[in-house]
Amino acid sequence: MIQSLLRASVLSAVVATFALSVPAQTPAKIEFPAASPTGKIEQRVGFTDIEVVYGRPGAKGRKVFGELVPFGEVWRTGANTATSISFSTAVKFGGTDVPAGKYALFTIPAAGEWTVILSKVTEQWGAYQYDKKDDQARVKVKPLALAEAVETFEIGIGDVRDASATLVLSWEKTRVPVKLEFDMKSVVPEIESMMAGAGKKPYLQAAMFYYDNDLDLKKAITWMDAGLAEQPEAFWMTYRKGLILAKMGDKKGAIAAAEASLAMAKKAEGGIKDEYVRLNEALIARLK
Numbered sequence: 001m002i003q004s005l006l007r008a009s010v011l012s013a014v015v016a017t018f019a020l021s022v023p024a025q026t027p028a029k030i031e032f033p034a035a036s037p038t039g040k041i042e043q044r045v046g047f048t049d050i051e052v053v054y055g056r057p058g059a060k061g062r063k064v065f066g067e068l069v070p071f072g073e074v075w076r077t078g079a080n081t082a083t084s085i086s087f088s089t090a091v092k093f094g095g096t097d098v099p100a101g102k103y104a105l106f107t108i109p110a111a112g113e114w115t116v117i118l119s120k121v122t123e124q125w126g127a128y129q130y131d132k133k134d135d136q137a138r139v140k141v142k143p144l145a146l147a148e149a150v151e152t153f154e155i156g157i158g159d160v161r162d163a164s165a166t167l168v169l170s171w172e173k174t175r176v177p178v179k180l181e182f183d184m185k186s187v188v189p190e191i192e193s194m195m196a197g198a199g200k201k202p203y204l205q206a207a208m209f210y211y212d213n214d215l216d217l218k219k220a221i222t223w224m225d226a227g228l229a230e231q232p233e234a235f236w237m238t239y240r241k242g243l244i245l246a247k248m249g250d251k252k253g254a255i256a257a258a259e260a261s262l263a264m265a266k267k268a269e270g271g272i273k274d275e276y277v278r279l280n281e282a283l284i285a286r287l288k
Helices: 002-021 184-196 203-212 217-230 235-248 251-265 271-287
Strands: 038-045 048-055 083-087 091-093 096-098 101-108 114-119 135-141 144-158 164-181
Touching: 038 144, 038 164, 048 144, 048 164, 096 135, 114 164, 135 164, 184 203, 203 217, 203 235, 217 235, 235 251, 235 271, 251 271
Parallel strands: none
Antiparallel strands: 038 048, 048 083, 083 101, 091 096, 091 164, 101 114, 114 135, 144 164
């Protein structure tokens, strides 16, 4: 009997000691999905870096424009904190000149015409503190109908070229495009200073920038020739010299450049051979 009691006492002590030595389990932390997760897009257009940060609400079976997002009222253009958009250089926003900087993006939806706003006051929660006096730009845009519904609000930057792009807002069956335009000629003094300076120069890139933006084509040819003097076998540069000459109206010179590039390309190996054979043959056919 005594031995049984002793064994029971020892067992109880061991159990108690073990219980004290085991730490209490911390409940697992669950990070629930955000109702409107944050989206971020970054896009370089020409010399300009664009960044957009916005909340992405979902339609979730609701009618969006005219109900969830009322017509005629300022909207944060997303969810949570008002959407922000930044430009590293000056931009024409829907035709309105806007300096480089960061802005809050607001809109006023309507059935036939949207007002798209850039406000100088960023980091606002919603549109509750929006004040028209802080507007940097306010433009009118015609909304477009989409054939397929977009479930989650989306902002994109499309139609990207060196000097322009389109900011696009899409949700439900509505697409709202805003034209963005950039002054490419503002960097010409910097390019010419660089090309006149010492050291290795980006002859091909500078020449094609002038070609793409209808700048001084004689200067572009001079740079292309300088580049080819360094790399005489660069048939991809010779082809582009042909493009510049064609744009200048020198058909004979353009055909000669394309034929020289074609002859070099045929001696190359790999996929680049087929690509430049095709490009040069197309250029020659177009000019003859």
